[in-house]
Amino acid sequence: MSCIETIQDYALRSIGIGERLLPKTDFTLCQQFTLIGSGMIWNLYFGALALLVGFFIASAVAVGKSARSPWLRKPSEWFIFVFRGSPLFIQFFFAYVMFLKVKQAGYMPWLTSAQAGALIVLILNTSAYSGEIFNGALKAVPRGDIEAAKAYGITGWSRFRRITWPTMLRLAWPAYTNEAIFLFHATTLVFFSGFPTWRQQGDALYYASYFADKTFNPFVPYPILAGYFILLTLCVIGLYGLVNKRLNRHLPAERKRKLRIRPNLIR
Amino acid sequence: MKKLILSAAALALTAGFAAADGNTVRLGTEGAYAPWNFINDAGEVDGFERELGDELCMRAELECTWVTNEWDSIIPNLVSGNYDTIIAGMSITDERDEVIDFTQAYTPPDPSAYLAMSTDVDLEGGVIAAQATTIQAGFIAEKGWTLVEYATPEETVAAVRNGEADAVLADKSFLDTHNGVDGLVMLERMEAIGGGVGMGVRESDGELRAKFDAAIQSMKDDGTLNTLIAKWEVSSQW
Amino acid sequence: MFEFCTNPETLGDFQWFACYFTTGKLFNFYGSFVTVLVLLFITAPTALAFGFLGAMSARSHVAPVSWLGKAYIAIVRGVPDIAFFMFFVIALDQGFEYLRHQALCPDWDQPIRQGNDFIVCAQAKLPLSTSDQWVHEVYGFFLAVLTFSIVFGAFAANVLFGAMRAVPHGQMETAEAYGMSHRQAFWRVLVPQMWMYAMPGLGNLWMILIKATPLLFLLGVEDIVYWARELGGSINPRFTDYPHGDWRAQFFFGLLVFYLCFTRVSEIAFDRLSRRLAHGQAIATGGAS
Numbered sequence: 001m002s003c004i005e006t007i008q009d010y011a012l013r014s015i016g017i018g019e020r021l022l023p024k025t026d027f028t029l030c031q032q033f034t035l036i037g038s039g040m041i042w043n044l045y046f047g048a049l050a051l052l053v054g055f056f057i058a059s060a061v062a063v064g065k066s067a068r069s070p071w072l073r074k075p076s077e078w079f080i081f082v083f084r085g086s087p088l089f090i091q092f093f094f095a096y097v098m099f100l101k102v103k104q105a106g107y108m109p110w111l112t113s114a115q116a117g118a119l120i121v122l123i124l125n126t127s128a129y130s131g132e133i134f135n136g137a138l139k140a141v142p143r144g145d146i147e148a149a150k151a152y153g154i155t156g157w158s159r160f161r162r163i164t165w166p167t168m169l170r171l172a173w174p175a176y177t178n179e180a181i182f183l184f185h186a187t188t189l190v191f192f193s194g195f196p197t198w199r200q201q202g203d204a205l206y207y208a209s210y211f212a213d214k215t216f217n218p219f220v221p222y223p224i225l226a227g228y229f230i231l232l233t234l235c236v237i238g239l240y241g242l243v244n245k246r247l248n249r250h251l252p253a254e255r256k257r258k259l260r261i262r263p264n265l266i267r
Numbered sequence: 268m269k270k271l272i273l274s275a276a277a278l279a280l281t282a283g284f285a286a287a288d289g290n291t292v293r294l295g296t297e298g299a300y301a302p303w304n305f306i307n308d309a310g311e312v313d314g315f316e317r318e319l320g321d322e323l324c325m326r327a328e329l330e331c332t333w334v335t336n337e338w339d340s341i342i343p344n345l346v347s348g349n350y351d352t353i354i355a356g357m358s359i360t361d362e363r364d365e366v367i368d369f370t371q372a373y374t375p376p377d378p379s380a381y382l383a384m385s386t387d388v389d390l391e392g393g394v395i396a397a398q399a400t401t402i403q404a405g406f407i408a409e410k411g412w413t414l415v416e417y418a419t420p421e422e423t424v425a426a427v428r429n430g431e432a433d434a435v436l437a438d439k440s441f442l443d444t445h446n447g448v449d450g451l452v453m454l455e456r457m458e459a460i461g462g463g464v465g466m467g468v469r470e471s472d473g474e475l476r477a478k479f480d481a482a483i484q485s486m487k488d489d490g491t492l493n494t495l496i497a498k499w500e501v502s503s504q505w
Numbered sequence: 506m507f508e509f510c511t512n513p514e515t516l517g518d519f520q521w522f523a524c525y526f527t528t529g530k531l532f533n534f535y536g537s538f539v540t541v542l543v544l545l546f547i548t549a550p551t552a553l554a555f556g557f558l559g560a561m562s563a564r565s566h567v568a569p570v571s572w573l574g575k576a577y578i579a580i581v582r583g584v585p586d587i588a589f590f591m592f593f594v595i596a597l598d599q600g601f602e603y604l605r606h607q608a609l610c611p612d613w614d615q616p617i618r619q620g621n622d623f624i625v626c627a628q629a630k631l632p633l634s635t636s637d638q639w640v641h642e643v644y645g646f647f648l649a650v651l652t653f654s655i656v657f658g659a660f661a662a663n664v665l666f667g668a669m670r671a672v673p674h675g676q677m678e679t680a681e682a683y684g685m686s687h688r689q690a691f692w693r694v695l696v697p698q699m700w701m702y703a704m705p706g707l708g709n710l711w712m713i714l715i716k717a718t719p720l721l722f723l724l725g726v727e728d729i730v731y732w733a734r735e736l737g738g739s740i741n742p743r744f745t746d747y748p749h750g751d752w753r754a755q756f757f758f759g760l761l762v763f764y765l766c767f768t769r770v771s772e773i774a775f776d777r778l779s780r781r782l783a784h785g786q787a788i789a790t791g792g793a794s
Binding site (some may be wrong): 298299302311332334343347348351366425448 | 598621627722725739746753
Binding site for chain 1 (some may be wrong): 339340342343346362363366367396399400404405408409411413414415416417418422426429430431
């Protein structure tokens with residue numbers, strides 16, 4: 001079987017399109033590259049969606065944590081504490097147990113599937129981490145910016161949306177980039193710890209361990225997996241770099257450089 | 268100072284013994300697969316294979332120690348020399364035989380069984396649970412049934428209990444330990460997949476393999492192997 | 506453990522649990538907490554050392570050295586730790602044995618790779634197959650520490666690299682103006698000051714390190730999550746005097762509490778430490794704005 005045929009058969013195997021059975025013989029490099037790459041679809045799906053939704057929740061949590069009212073502040077603090085303070089491994093376990101209970105009670109049976117349940121856990125997880133980063137940045141927003149806004153008569157929601165929030169993002173962006181990288185890495189834990197794999201449709205790590213198990217040689221599939229993730233990380237850094245440039249576009253050139261040398265606050 | 272010299276002498280002595288005796292043989296097992304091998308209340312490796320391994324070592328006049336290792340990396344660690352044999356309920360398959368060598372089987376091939384909440388479950392239309400990347404998982408995939416894979420055997424059984432799957436396919440001896448608990452029942456249908464269980468050794472380790480082969484044969488011949496199989500209910504007898 | 510434990514089936518709840526919690530396998534569980542803590546406290550400084558070396562080499566003026574440092578940071582950071590853990594321990598082990606083989610058995614004529622087998626001469630084996638079980642365990646532990654350190658060293662290198670650049674350039678220039686050599690300025694001015702900038706990043710890294718410990722079982726160390734899964738699973742009366750159903754949720758809840766407490770205590774400690782480090786730094790407020 002030529003490599004092109006393998007790609008046709010297996011490139012979309014992880015979402016159920018193409019050959020039904022996984023390769024049983026040969027385990028050529030082409031097969032390994034194609035299937036592990038196919039699994040990356042899941043990692044991309046989890047990572048991208050969780051970041052997108054988590055971004056908005058994180059903004060809310062960050063504001064909540066710095067709120068004066070304890071009714072807003074305490075829940076935000078606890079939310080961040082629980083999700084940042086415990087391993088994702090354990091969070092997946094509990095989430096799955098809880099979703100099962102909900103399902104048995106007759107509600108929302110789709111919760112136990114990885115594409116919904118694990119996504120929710122990842123969203124909450126990244127919301128907590130990014131919420132903490134955003135909160136740190138919120139505290140660092142220069143007082144002068146706010147005072148200037150006040151002087152112009154910009155108040156309330158409009159001040160937050162046009163002054164505070166963009167500045168917060170600008171300050172938080174380097175650390176937030178790191179969080180995004182980590183989140184993509186964390187997506188490998190979905191099928192590894194908590195959620196079951198249906199019809200052999202799994203993520204990149206699932207297929208990598210399939211090949212490691214069949215060939216008894218871990219030195220080929222896992223480095224392939226690593227290679228894919230290095231590419232993904234480069235893409236994330238590139239994309240976030242573009243956003244960073246846009247966020248900083250109003251600053252004079254020399255201050256931009258100063259911003260880049262801030263110590264990275266990683267997750 | 269005297270004490271130091273003494274202990275040095277003792278050390279030399281034991282080293283000398285070991286060299287003369289041949290080295291300690293390290294037996295690798297998983298420790299999470301009752302009744303084959305598991306960790307008992309005292310925190311030690313126990314089960315059918317513990318007793319079997321100790322007996323085999325005695326008959327082959329080898330000094331043995333037990334090591335536990337994750338199932339996923341149990342073969343890579345054998346070929347890279349971190350222990351000398353695998354004795355972990357491992358079925359002899361062609362795939363594995365290409366990478367390592369097996370002694371003769373110490374249990375006859377045993378079918379895999381299904382465990383479900385009721386005996387009239389529809390296997391073809393239902394959801395079947397299996398441990399990820401096992402021969403059972405491959406079997407269901409090949410049949411074209413709906414397969415759901417969990418990382419550990421414990422979770423596959425739990426999946427049937429809480430309704431995520433309609434049945435679980437696994438080794439009969441393992442499912443026997445759950446049969447009848449919480450309303451789980453075993454189906455009459457069995458699948459003949461997998462060969463007998465043997466000890467895995469490195470392909471370059473012919474001498475060790477021959478020793479264990481002879482020891483297994485002697486246990487088969489005098490009936491002690493059957494007694495052991497009956498005691499732990501791991502499979503049918505020879 | 507207790508005298509009344511001889512016949513657990515007849516015991517009341519309290520006594521039953523008293524007996525259950527003192528069985529040998531539960532002590533394995535308690536022991537794994539010690540293992541994890543010891544591993545963390547050894548790994549942290551080792552990873553920091555790797556990180557320091559990485560950051561130094563990334564800053565180097567010699568291009569190949571700088572590339573090496575930057576590649577180390579970029580590659581290891583780009584890969585999920587779990588992917589590394591899957592093959593790194595065996596790779597390290599084989600690497601060490603290969604080196605020893607070359608050194609100790611120069612006239613060995615057979616190939617090292619025979620088919621799938623990796624075979625070195627008996628003297629080169631690590632640990633020697635004559636050594637006791639505890640030597641094997643210590644060696645396995647050492648490999649796990651090394652793997653963790655290499656992976657988290659890359660993150661530490663990234664943090665320290667950023668911190669070194671955050672120290673105001675004027676400070677270095679002043680030092681050189683006072684006649685310090687480049688090396689002197691690095692060790693006497695840059696290194697003492699960078700810690701303040703590195704503190705938030707290192708604190709976070711420590712948290713990540715704590716939360717990566719559930720993956721230790723991939724490195725052959727039987728950690729707390731391994732035992733919780735093992736002990737929590739339902740167990741048949743045939744194999745134990747203390748049969749029970751699926752207790753994984755209870756065991757995992759215990760772990761959750763442990764991890765939350767541990768990270769909380771660490772957070773407080775790091776807060777104190779960074780406040781102490783910021784003390785007396787003229788730029789303390791300026792740098793944090």
